[in-house]
Amino acid sequence: MPASDPAITVRELIYYPVKGCAGTEVDSASVGEMGLLHDRVFMAVDAEDGSFRSQRTLPALAAVRPEVLDGGARLRLSADGVESVVVEVEPDAERRAVTLFGRPVGEVPDQGDMAAEWFSEVLGKRSRLVRVPPGFDRDGWGETPGKVGFADAHALLIASRRSLDDLNARITAGGGRPVPMNRFRPNIVLDGCAEPHDEDRMRGLGIGTAEFAYSVRAMRCAVPMVDQVTGVRSGPEPIRTLATYRREPEYENKVSFGMKAAVLRHGVLSVGDAVRVTWAAEQPV
Known part of the structure; x- marks a missing residue:
């Protein structure tokens, strides 16, 4: 993955005003210390x-x-x-x-x-x-901890369409039905990644006037098995298929999808913005 690959762009931006509830898609978003404006407030x-x-x-x-x-x-x-x-x-x-x-x-x-x-x-x-009260100060964790509001433990969740397409190909090959990206509740969805899970390798990235750094892969629980429109659990996918190739032994053998990130620089980003990958790991870690 070359740094500053102009092929990688922002496809979707979503914030979730109430933790666990439906998200709001936007064309542009301000970024503060704890992530997208209004996210998990x-x-x-x-x-x-x-x-x-x-x-x-x-x-x-x-x-x-x-x-x-x-x-x-x-x-x-x-x-x-x-x-x-x-x-x-x-x-x-x-x-x-x-x-x-x-x-x-x-x-x-x-x-x-x-x-x-x-x-x-x-x-x-x-x-x-x-x-979240004024002056709220809660630490995240991981390679770059950052600060976090009411999100589980990190300011942002970043995932790519390439990763989802690969997952859905595996699901359908096994006789299941593909799942939409909203099952994973991302804040930033990337388009144009060359390989599935390229986002795992991104250690530093700039989008618009904001800058972010990798914290940890996103460990998944039962939430991706919930239909995000009806509020009804409809598993076992995608967790069943993720378990065949995305288990993380260092995290109690949980499965992962997407990358959690911290905010390095406040700014504004928009759908269609190019993603500047300023530092990438040679191999996923």
Whole structure:
């Protein structure tokens, strides 16, 4: 993979206003320390213990369609079968202690009873909606850790169409049905990579006026088996096929797809931008 390969471009940009819920495709996005603007700024949590709600156990989250309004001052929440609501965002509201994967991430602003009642109805479990507070400081991990909001552990997830096409060819050869890219919930989708999983080798890259660095391959759980439109689990693909060629022994034999990245330089990027690969590993590691 040559550096600054002009053939590699941005095909899609997606941010996810509420962790675990539907994404919003955009033509252009600002990038800050914690990733794309508005990405995983909100999170639904258990009303009792503050643990985060996840598609791993509540796939119905995928069918919740959040919409950022007025530059982030309000948030519209929609889902089939329930009336939409518009929440007035309160960055400095009363705070609630929350956890991700059993680890405390601090006390963060609760977004009020209307949002809580709406999520509780949709998910069938008593829930609250919280927001990343001003000055939030959470470390990622990996080769370049960076900072992260309510995403699992990294600012961005980058995947290529070439990787998906190769996966789907393997799925269909085995008699299965191909899966769409949204199963993997990427932020940046690349087009024009020469080989499947070229994104794994990218250690430094620039897009638009922003710069990124490799953190780790993206380990996949049960979420890619959830239909991201209906919010219904419809596995075993793509995990079954990924398990035949993408197991990661150093990560408890989990399967991987895509690359997690940290932000090195804030900026703006757009669909169609060329990807400047400033440093690439000789072989995937």
